[in-house]
Amino acid sequence: MQKGSFLKRSLAGVSAAVMMLTGNAVPTVTAAVIDKDNPNNYHNYAEALQLALCFYDANKCGDEVADDGYYSWRANCHVKDGVIPLTPMTPMPEVGKGKTDDQLKEDQGLGAGDDGKTKPNLGDDDPDLYVGVNMSQEFIDKNKKYLDPDGDGTLDLTGGWHDAGDHVKFGLPGSYSASTIGWGYYEFRDSYKELGLDKHVEDELHWINDYFMKVTFMDDKDNVVAYCYQVGEGNNDHNYWCPPELQVEDTMVASSSCAVKRPAYFATEEMPASDQCAGAAASLAINYLNFKDTEPEYAEKCLKYAKALYDFAVKTHVEEWNPGEVPSCSSLGYDGGFYTSSYDYDELAWAAVWLYYCTEDYDYINDIIAVDETTTNAKGAHPYTGYMKRIITDTGNCWQNIWVHCWDTVWGGVFAKLAPVTNTARDWYIFRYNLEFWSGCKESVDSSEWGYEPVHTHKYFGMDDYLWNTPMTADEIPSLPDSKTSSDFIAKSPKGWAVVSGYGSARYNTAAGLCACVYAKTTKDETFLPWARAQMEYILGNNPMGYAYEVGYGNNFASHPHHRASHCSATQSMDDPITQVHTLWGALVGGPDLKDNHVDQTKDYIYNEVTDDYNAGFCGDLAGLYHYYGRKGGIDAKENHIIENFDMSGNAKGYEQVDENGNSLPVGYFVSGGKAQEKDDGIQLKIVLHNRTVDPPRFECDVKARYYFNIKELLDEGYDIDYITARIDYDQVAGYSDNKSHAVLSDPVKYDDKGTYYVEITWKDCKFYGSRVYQFALTTKMDQQKYVYPKWDSSNDYSYSDLVSFEDDNSAAAITDKITLYADDKLIWGVEPDGTTPSADEPINVSNKNVNYGDADCDGVVTIADAVAVSRYLANAKKYPLTEAGKLNADCVDAGKGITADDVTAIQVIASGSVNGSDLPLTASSLKKITAKK
Known part of the structure; x- marks a missing residue:
């Protein structure tokens, strides 16, 4: 739901105050509200x-x-996630091999990692880096009909969630989050419904689980061929600090582009990621339970995908293991060093326990807890063969969970759902011990200010070799004695x-x-x-x-x-x-x-x-x-x-x-200005156009600013406007774009009969976010008859009054409403000399008459991706729909007659830069002439 208003939260009083914008360092703020x-x-x-x-x-x-x-x-x-090239990336990442127990002790808790972490510099300038998919060409060729049924050579992986304050779609934290939100809704649905929040949480669960199914590619027998668990690359993504809407090609944020290459990582038979597949399977299984009574058809679809992903995870799981020893896994997904998976046994168990709740098929439980009772070691214990073997090698041992349910280790959730099914002392012990560990403390610790009475002991369930096959229900736990030896609690x-x-x-x-x-x-x-x-x-x-x-x-x-x-x-x-x-x-x-x-x-x-x-x-x-x-x-x-x-x-x-001095700052589009080299025959001026659109942030073009000046002194001496000349000193747009784009300075335009004129600076097709500086001078021409420069006092000009000098500080400028700003010839900032102000009656949206011809995916720029989007739409509008705005933008040939193949051709022409924006929309005949020249 986009709002068109430029200045939705523009602050009152800007017109009355001169606010300085300088290049001084911004102080760091550490205060909360x-x-x-x-x-x-x-x-x-x-x-x-x-x-x-x-x-x-x-x-x-x-x-x-x-x-x-x-x-x-x-x-x-990130609409280009919809056209990710189905080509092998270079170099191909390695399959993850998990962590040893010693590494787990060192690494647990580090989590995502983020900006500022030491990461290898992989050289983003390499054009082949961060491009394509982690599939071999042989695999692509073999499975192309499932991966690319429309044959356009790209994959549509749009949707999902950004991981954090960054914009990578990471696998494990994404599936963990989806499954855990779903788990909370499953357990306490009554809370959501009573508060009227059930629709909101269901919208979130639909959004993410629909994405999991969208990026799961299956064959004719509904077997998984590939599952995309990550889009984007952390080492690349973290180089940029800007809103996601601004990561668009051929644009600039401040002085550089934030466009980011986003590869896609898949779980396949050749590049397994059993942890990633199992995590998504768990979320989809829970989603089945949450929707089976209200949306049964949708729920069944979720269950189908959950089973398929679990089966694929089991099929592609690779381990090294000897009975009675701790196994190691070598089939884990890629993460670039940000969410390194310890192993996949917990995700497999998490999926299995929920699939049991969906189907009541006890085979899923056996996948977790299976024991080989035909093999006995010297102490009389049997080796675990189910997923539990990663944390408990044999029935002579048990496990104390001193971590928690989290993105890398979901055992906490596993035992919470496993214990009520198996009703064994082992599973209830593991579930309860973790909560005692979190909530308790030794009696010697002063807990008087904690607001609750902590437990000081752990319940004693029995000897380890007794727990694995001893039946126990939850009702029996309160009467168990306290342990006399176990007194470990969290810090x-x-x-x-x-x-x-x-x-x-x-x-x-x-x-x-x-x-x-x-x-x-x-x-x-x-x-x-x-x-x-x-x-x-x-x-x-x-x-x-x-x-x-x-x-x-x-x-x-x-x-x-x-x-x-x-x-x-x-x-x-x-x-x-x-x-x-x-x-x-x-x-x-x-x-x-x-x-x-x-x-x-x-x-x-x-x-x-x-x-x-x-x-x-x-x-x-x-x-x-x-x-x-x-x-x-x-x-x-x-x-x-x-x-x-x-x-x-x-x-x-x-x-x-506010600025560093506490002065209010506007958002939206506004102007600041400065002055220098003031003489009695002219002045140097600086106009700074600010794009601070925030609702949402976006790239716009075709904006112009007006500087008003008065030549009464010249008129009184018998001169006219022809004696004013302009000199362009600096165009930041040209500098940042290698002269591919320019701001344009107009000739003077008469405003009134009192000697007031204005010049306009037009920024056309300049897609930037932040600010752009334009410096120019207005001076008088020499009187060729008298050989003098007529005197002109610029200090009494309308647009002059708020300006500050930038002679000693080149970055100095003052926000002023006396330099007006226009889009589509509508006043959007400032006050004209006659008192005219921007209309508050209707929101103004900077665009080419509200249509950006060719921009079918509505990302603010026209690229080949738009042509692909329209081609897909024409082939299958139901599968590849366009938004209403996208349809308007796509209809760029004989606009109003509907989208045709001509529009695909026209968009390619627009993307190549072969046609000016002012010539749009095209007619069929003009398109024919353009393509004939090519």
Whole structure:
């Protein structure tokens, strides 16, 4: 849902004040939004859940984002994911081989990695790097009819979620997030429905699971041929800091392009990624359960894909293993060093347990827990042969989970769903021990300020070799004795915050909270709920920092998440703007450390990272806490309510755009200006055009600025306008484009009969975001009869009054409304000399009469991808639809008569630069003449 207004949040008072724009360094801001007089409600799980879902709308990717109706400041992006070349990439990545137990101890918790991490420089200048797919030509040829049924040589992989504040679609965190959101909805559907949030969460689940099915390619027998688990390359993506809408070819953000090459990584038989396939299978299986009663046909489709992906994961799983030893896996997906998978056994188990819930086929459970009872070691134990063998080698041993359900290790979720099925002491022990570990502490620890009474012991379920085949139900657990030897618990901050890793501590904490709520639901034992409630209080603001770690929650919250789209920089800098442009509602930031400290700073990807997997457990945790405490009859019921008529696209308080001196700054299109070399016969002028469109950010062209001046002094001396001449001194557009584009300075135009004229600077076909400088001089010509230069006082000119000198500081300029700005000949910025101001009655959208001919995919530029999109549309409009705007743009020959093959040809001509924008739309005869010349 795009808004056309240039200045949706343009700030009042700009016309009355002169605001300086200089090249000074922007100070770093580390302060959250704080209102000490109005502390947060620490128990409004309803509002927190309402906001938390919004994060996924901010991270949507593809050619349908603008139509989804959630955020006005997000628009279509990475539409070229729809035409990824079906060609082998060079070099081909290696198949992942997982981690040893020692490596796990060192690496766990590092998670995504992000900007600032040390990564190899792979040389983005290499034209073959980051292009194509990880398939051999032989594989492509063999399976082309399944991969490329329309034969256009490309793959449509649009859709899905960006991973974090970056724009890669990573596999494991994506499938983990989808499955965990689905799990929370499955367990606490009542909370979502009661709050009226069921439609929103179902929209999110549709979006991501539909994408998983879209990028799964199957043969005639519904067997998986290939599954795309990653689009984009982290090492490349992290070179750019701009909103995703601006990563478009033949454009510029600040001084360089942010266009990014996005390869696609597939799981195939030749390049297996069993962990990735199993993760997606789990999400689709849960999606079946969530929709089987309301959308049965859709649910069955999800189940079909879930089974196929699981079977493919099993088929392509490669391991080295001797019975009774820890196995190693060598069939893991590529991640570029950002989300390195430990192994695939947990994802396989996660998919299998959910497929059991879908089908009640116990073979799926056996895949997890199978034991070879025909083999016995010296101690009388039997080796595990199911997926459990990765964590428990034989029946003489058991396992203590001292981690948590997360993107790399989903055992926490596996045992939460496995224990109620097997009802063995082993599975209940593993499920419960993890929650004791998270919530408890030794008796010697002072927990008086924690807000809950922690457990100090672990339940004793029996000897390890007793647990594996001993029946036990949840009802038996409370009466078990306490262990006399086991007293290990997770580290806690002075205020009781449980921290398993300082990198994204809140994501792990809330995932454990979800497990605590599921344990209470499954066992009717609410032992761990007070801990989960206290931890959520801490997250929502009851902490030493005094603000919530959920963006936009209450009156006090972190407001500088590490997120390109919400920050919306026009300079590719994490420090500019000072205040983020958009409120990233509901994003759970990384969170505090073991000292209860947090840094609210955009560039801090440790404390303030935001990702899909951070919010996944958070949503389920909130839904569970609402179920137990926030509903009618709960102790927090009076404090729970959603925000009625919530405007996601609006901002929370504290998001005013200001410069380094605290002066207000406008957004949209505006102008600043400067002066130099003032003499009695002329002046040098600088006009800076600013594109700060934010709702959404976009590239526009065909904009012009007007500088008004008065020549009364010349007229009084008998001279006329012919004695004014212009000199072009600097055109930044030309410099940045290697002279491929230029701003154009007009001759003087008469404005009134009082000696007022203006010149226009037109930026045509200049697609940039940020600012562009144009410097020129207006001087008098020599009087050839008197051999003098007529005197002209430029200081009394209308557009002069707000200007500042840039003689000592070349970057100095002042925002002024006396230099007016126009698009489609409509005033969009400033005040004309007669007092005319931009119309507030109708929004203005800068475009070529609101149609960008040839731009079928609506990404702001015309490329060969648009021709491909139209060709696909003509071949199969149902499968390859165009948006309404896309249809208007595509109809560029005899406009109004419908889209034909001529339009495909015309778009190719437009993309080649062989026709001017002013000549569009074309007629059939003019197209014929153009193509004949070629």
